Amino acid sequence: MTDRPILDFLAHELAAASREPLYRQLEAALKQAIASAQIKRGGVIPSERVLSQELGLSRVTVRKAIEGLVSDGVLDRRHGAKTVVSSRLEKSLATMTSFSEDMRSRGLEPGCTWISREISRPSPAEMMALGISGSEKVVRLRRLRTADGQPIAIEMATLPARFVPEPQAIGNSLYEYLEAAGALPVRALQRMQAKPGTDEERRLLAAPDDASLLIMERRCFLADGQIVEFTQTKYRGDVYDFVIELMR
Numbered sequence: 001m002t003d004r005p006i007l008d009f010l011a012h013e014l015a016a017a018s019r020e021p022l023y024r025q026l027e028a029a030l031k032q033a034i035a036s037a038q039i040k041r042g043g044v045i046p047s048e049r050v051l052s053q054e055l056g057l058s059r060v061t062v063r064k065a066i067e068g069l070v071s072d073g074v075l076d077r078r079h080g081a082k083t084v085v086s087s088r089l090e091k092s093l094a095t096m097t098s099f100s101e102d103m104r105s106r107g108l109e110p111g112c113t114w115i116s117r118e119i120s121r122p123s124p125a126e127m128m129a130l131g132i133s134g135s136e137k138v139v140r141l142r143r144l145r146t147a148d149g150q151p152i153a154i155e156m157a158t159l160p161a162r163f164v165p166e167p168q169a170i171g172n173s174l175y176e177y178l179e180a181a182g183a184l185p186v187r188a189l190q191r192m193q194a195k196p197g198t199d200e201e202r203r204l205l206a207a208p209d210d211a212s213l214l215i216m217e218r219r220c221f222l223a224d225g226q227i228v229e230f231t232q233t234k235y236r237g238d239v240y241d242f243v244i245e246l247m248r
Contacts, residue, residue: 006039007051010026010051010055013032013033014055023061023064026051026062027069031069040085045083047083073086074086096186098173098175099155099173101175109148110145110146110147111145111146111149112144112145114142115142115204116140117167119140119167120137122137126138130158130159130219131227138158138161139160139163139164140156141159142156144205150206151205151236152205152235152239153205153236154205155231155234156233157174157229157231158229163178163228178228183228186222188218188220190218190219192216194214194215196212196213197211197213208238213234214236215234216233216235218230
């Protein structure tokens with residue numbers, strides 16, 4: 001059976017003791033299978049009948065778990081009774097994570113193509129965003145961010161140069177560099193808007209001509225209140241969703 005490795009993985013996840021209802025346990029197991037790339041994005045999950053028989057769960061339990069994941073956007077229903085892992089990516093706005101962390105949590109390999117790295121005097125807008133004077137230098141980092149090789153976003157990060165003395169030493173993850181330098185941000189303020197992409201942006205992102213971009217601006221702070229980063233990230237609106245959890 002081609003589903004055997006996936007079923008064995010799910011059975012192992014379900015074997016862990018939990019007080020959650022069975023359908024919740026199956027939801028969690030399927031999410032973990034996706035995050036660990038046991039099931040690839042766009043891949044077909046085993047049918048309700050197979051999951052029920054092989055995992056010893058009722059069809060009602062399996063169906064409820066799948067419906068919950070479809071409602072959350074993790075799975076998609078397709079014609080022919082197939083259920084596949086959604087090809088869209090989601091980012092929660094409730095936690096401050098890096099692009100690399102977001103991708104790895106979904107079982108995807110983050111990457112980047114450097115467009116430019118430069119050290120310069122700040123613009124008036126950068127001075128205001130970072131709370132610095134015109135005499136202080138900034139580092140500007142412009143990158144094309146990818147997931148499993150697919151272009152996802154264009155990122156422009158600006159930081160006071162005192163936090164990035166060696167911009168050429170930054171690899172795929174700016175936050176890993178900042179953590180090693182003792183300058184990892186602990187909180188951030190974000191705002192989001194949608195705008196049409198320019199011809200160059202659509203070319204870099206391999207996006208359709210009519211695609212809009214989701215633009216996220218973020219100012220990041222250290223524990224002592226210093227602003228360490230101002231970043232504008234332009235995501236492909238046709239493959240990326242932002243998710244906000246609301247509670248009352």
